[in-house]
Amino acid sequence: MRIAEITAYQVRIPLKKEIKHASHARTSTDSLVIACRLDSGVVGWGEGLPREYVTGETVDQAWQLLTEIDWRAHCGGPLNSLADAVLMVSACPPRRPRDDERGCFGNSLRCAIELSVLDAVCRELQAPFSAVTSTTPETFAIRQGVNSVQYSAAFTAMRPWKQRALALLVRLAGFHQVKVKVGVAGVDDAALLRRIRAWLGTGIDLRIDANEAWSCENLLARVADLRPLSITSVEQPVPHADVDGLARVRPQLGVPIMLDESLCCEADARRAIERGTCDLFNLRLSKCGGFVATLRLAALAHRAGLGYQLGCQVGETGILSAAGRHFATSVAGIRYLEGSYDRFLVRERLTSEDLTWGLGGRAPALNGPGLGVSIDSAALQRVTVRQERFTL
Numbered sequence: 001m002r003i004a005e006i007t008a009y010q011v012r013i014p015l016k017k018e019i020k021h022a023s024h025a026r027t028s029t030d031s032l033v034i035a036c037r038l039d040s041g042v043v044g045w046g047e048g049l050p051r052e053y054v055t056g057e058t059v060d061q062a063w064q065l066l067t068e069i070d071w072r073a074h075c076g077g078p079l080n081s082l083a084d085a086v087l088m089v090s091a092c093p094p095r096r097p098r099d100d101e102r103g104c105f106g107n108s109l110r111c112a113i114e115l116s117v118l119d120a121v122c123r124e125l126q127a128p129f130s131a132v133t134s135t136t137p138e139t140f141a142i143r144q145g146v147n148s149v150q151y152s153a154a155f156t157a158m159r160p161w162k163q164r165a166l167a168l169l170v171r172l173a174g175f176h177q178v179k180v181k182v183g184v185a186g187v188d189d190a191a192l193l194r195r196i197r198a199w200l201g202t203g204i205d206l207r208i209d210a211n212e213a214w215s216c217e218n219l220l221a222r223v224a225d226l227r228p229l230s231i232t233s234v235e236q237p238v239p240h241a242d243v244d245g246l247a248r249v250r251p252q253l254g255v256p257i258m259l260d261e262s263l264c265c266e267a268d269a270r271r272a273i274e275r276g277t278c279d280l281f282n283l284r285l286s287k288c289g290g291f292v293a294t295l296r297l298a299a300l301a302h303r304a305g306l307g308y309q310l311g312c313q314v315g316e317t318g319i320l321s322a323a324g325r326h327f328a329t330s331v332a333g334i335r336y337l338e339g340s341y342d343r344f345l346v347r348e349r350l351t352s353e354d355l356t357w358g359l360g361g362r363a364p365a366l367n368g369p370g371l372g373v374s375i376d377s378a379a380l381q382r383v384t385v386r387q388e389r390f391t392l
Contacts, residue, residue, distance in 0.1 A: 001079045001124055002039045003117065006390040008066055009033040010059060011383040014347040019156055019314045029315030030059040032066075032109060033350070033380065036116035044120025045375055047319040047350075048108030049286045055104040055264050062109045063386070065094035071390045075117070082135050085121040089114040090292055104264035107289035114290035115323055115371070123370035129291075129323065130365075133330035136292055138299040144332035149325070151337050151361035152177035152205075155196060157184045163192075167199035174360030177205040177336055179235075182226075183213025190225040197229045207336065209235035212261060216245035223255055233280055236260040246277040258282050260311065265289065269297050273304045280307040280335060285323055287313065298331055312339035318351030322371040325355065329365040337361075348379045 014028045034046040050062045057065070074092050079085050092113055094106045122129050133139050153170045155163060155178065170178060180196055182189040189208075197206060206229065214222050214237045223234060235258040238246065243262040250257055256279035259272055263281045265288065272278050281301045288294040294310075301308045310328055312320070316339065324339040340363055342349040343356035351373040357363040366372035 001121065002077070003036055003071075003075050003079070003120075003392050004039045005037040005392065006071055006075070006113075006116070007035040007037070008063075008388050008390070009035075009380065010063060010385040010387075011350075011380070012385050013315050013317060013383055015315060016345055016347055019345075026314060030385070031315065031317070032059070032062055032112045033317075033319065034112040034116040036113075036120045038120050038124055040124060042120050042124045044116045044118065044123055044370055045319050045373075046112040046115030046117070046119065047286070047317060047323075048110070048112035049313045049315060049320075050108040051287065051313065054261050054287050055107045056100070057105050057108065062106060065106050065109055067388070069093045069390075072392050076392045079121060082118075082121055082125060082127065082131060085118055086132060086135050086292055089117050089290065092117075101267075102265055103267045104287070104289065107264060107293075108286045110293070111286045111288075111290040114292065115285075115319065118291065119370040126369045128326065128367055128369065129371050130326040130330035132291055133295060133327075136295045138296050139331070142299055142302050142332050144330060146329050146365065148362055148364050149328040149337055150176060151340055151357045151363060152179060153361065154178070154338065155180040157181060157187065160195065163196060164199055167196055171200055171204070175204065176360070177207070179336070179338070180206065180208050181211065182208045183210040189222070193226050193229045193231070202230070205232050207231055207233040207235065207258075209260070210237045212236055212239040214238055216242055216249050219246075219249050220252060223253055227254055231255055233258045235282060236262065243272075243277055244275055247275045250276065250278070256280055256307070258309065260284075263297075265293070266297065266300070269300050273300070273306070278306070280309065282309050282311045284311040284313055285320060285327065286316075291323055291327060294327065295331065298333075302333060307335045308333070309336035310334050310338065312341070315346060316341075317346055318342055318349040318353060318355050318373055319371065319375075321349075321355040322351070322353075322366055322373045325363065325366050326371065348383050350376055350379050350383075352376050
């Protein structure tokens with residue numbers, strides 16, 4: 001079993017509505033889709049979403065890294081097992097720039113390449129993608145196998161009447177967890193949370209995400225107004241440049257801190273653990289460099305006694321939705337689960353299958369070979385901006 005060909009696509013995915021938070025607003029997203037064809041003809045698929053304000057790379061920079069890879073040297077060897085494939089993708093470029101002190105530049109491309117290779121190998125072996133979890137040694141203490149999972153709902157910046165309608169739907173549908181975006185300019189966060197809590201009732205877990213909108217100097221005051229509403233965590237309250245200051249504020253805050261933009265790679269995770277800046281990691285496959293790297297971060301958090309959630313990035317298509325589903329059904333201890341918004345968010349999900357969660361956020365495990373999804377080639381062509389093929 002060998003890799004015969006890699007085909008890369010830059011795609012522009014239109015969203016069904018504008019998604020706005022304190023750091024960014026978007027109506028579409030530029031993503032990377034990778035197809036890996038084995039010498040048997042089996043094809044696997046991967047996806048990554050470059051975010052300059054998260055891991056540093058633009059889609060153009062990620063594409064440049066892609067063209068610089070010596071595919072034959074790094075991915076041309078034989079693959080005798082899934083374990084071989086895991087080792088290959090763990091060592092695969094793109095190269096890291098000298099000024100990439102954190103080690104996360106290019107993580108979206110790493111994710112897309114890794115998912116495509118592992119999907120192809122799992123399909124060839126007739127194994128579900130979740131088998132990668134049991135093939136990764138670090139995951140021994142956090143492995144599980146469940147038949148279904150439950151996602152949480154999210155409130156982004158929107159008009160109050162839409163928030164009320166969404167809150168009623170969330171409550172009637174039976175969701176257990178909700179995340180609310182805060183820190184948006186011109187919005188009274190305390191009033192916003194009071195309204196949502198009143199609409200949701202007291203039985204739903206409510207957490208907030210500030211997307212770097214606050215500072216270590218005003219964080220205590222910001223959270224003091226919200227703590228009576230029983231929030232269970234505050235995500236990325238300050239910019240990454242100020243994250244070390246959370247070690248001083250955290251003992252006084254009274255609410256667990258989750259890192260997101262400041263948690264993109266192993267170096268970030270070890271720094272957070274050593275300096276005591278958080279209680280939870282927000283793990284996202286694309287920003288963390290792929291499935292295997294994210295598994296290792298979850299295992300690292302578990303060993304350090306920290307919690308973790310599996311998050312998602314705005315504009316993920318069915319490829320990343322499927323990968324996230326396999327992660328969620330094979331990894332234990334996930335505090336909160338986000339993703340699979342396909343039908344509600346993207347105009348082109350790229351997969352024939354609709355992986356959107358159902359009533360109450362519940363969704364079944366995917367048991368087919370590989371990611372368990374098939375690509376809608378017509379949809380892929382509709383959104384492709386550029387394409388390049390690399391023969392090994």
